[in-house]
Amino acid sequence: MVGSDISPSKISSITAHLETCPECQQEYDSYSLALEKTKEWLEEDKPDWVEREWQQAVQEAVKEKESVISPLAPWPFKKAWAFALMGVLAVALSLLFVIKPFSIGEGAAPGSELLYRTQAQLLRSAFQESQQEVVKMTMVLPETGQKIVWFFDKNFELEVKE
């Protein structure tokens, strides 16, 4: 049938109908002729490469890739490389900017002056950045469960006390 897109089972029923219906038969004939003529023309009017131009186009394609891929780029360059690189960068940045500031006093023993100073610096910077009026700090003693709550107003000069 026209375009060969119909299943064989349907073809037989359509053919049977065409035999009994002149209108459909005419419709079908005009359809297939249009298609046939177009296919014929597509087949006849087929441009082709001039051999020299074709060789040149192929050479261009090969040359183009060489210039695009630099010697530093891993070969073949895949998206996976880019994603892996981005992941590594993200981890490195998070280590630099997120984890490091909170690990300043990591080496200090609990209750030591170094730890208090670090906490005081963090509190001061929190004050400056947030522009809050009051900052509350709660300490819970793990042994007794006792809570100590400190309130600081914005003019309060922090002092480290034992």
Add this chain to the structure above:
Amino acid sequence: MWMKDEDVLVSEVLEGDQSSFEPLLRPHRQGLLNMAYRMTGNIEEAKEICQEALIKIYRYLYRFEKGKNFKSWVYKITMNSAYDYLRKRKKSEDIIESQKRQAFNGGSDPEKQFLNREIGTKIESCLQNLSPKEKAVFLLRDGDGFSVEETSKILKCSSLSVRTHLSRARKKIRAQFEQSNLGFRKEVKSEL
């Protein structure tokens, strides 16, 4: 002439043998140019599209899965390049001006040549009246003989969409044929 298997040629290119690229593409060279030509209606633009497609084929050859249909894969890339080109051209150029065709060669018989040229011009105008999608579906399915499934893969759309666009394209072409005064009706009647 003995032809190497496509998969072997693909492997050789991927291993760095640039000389295998040309024999790999040679069987498809006319088909690709023809496809681009039908999409644009201009041979110079078609060559530009093919050049772009060749660059992409070489660059992304490592993505081609061996054992799959290489022809479909290269047609897909060329079709995408043609779409990109048409999109750019639509923005920047006068389409009618750029679709001027080269002389149509219809054989040695002057009368037949004239008639063929006339039919060719009519068919060409029929094709240019189709939407890019309809044209692509029609050319792949009816021009290059790809199956509906292959066409859907090349154009990244469903089989249903291919059938719909194909049906529309064929109807438009038939309507244009009937409108034209090329003795088409007479030919149909005489064949009946």
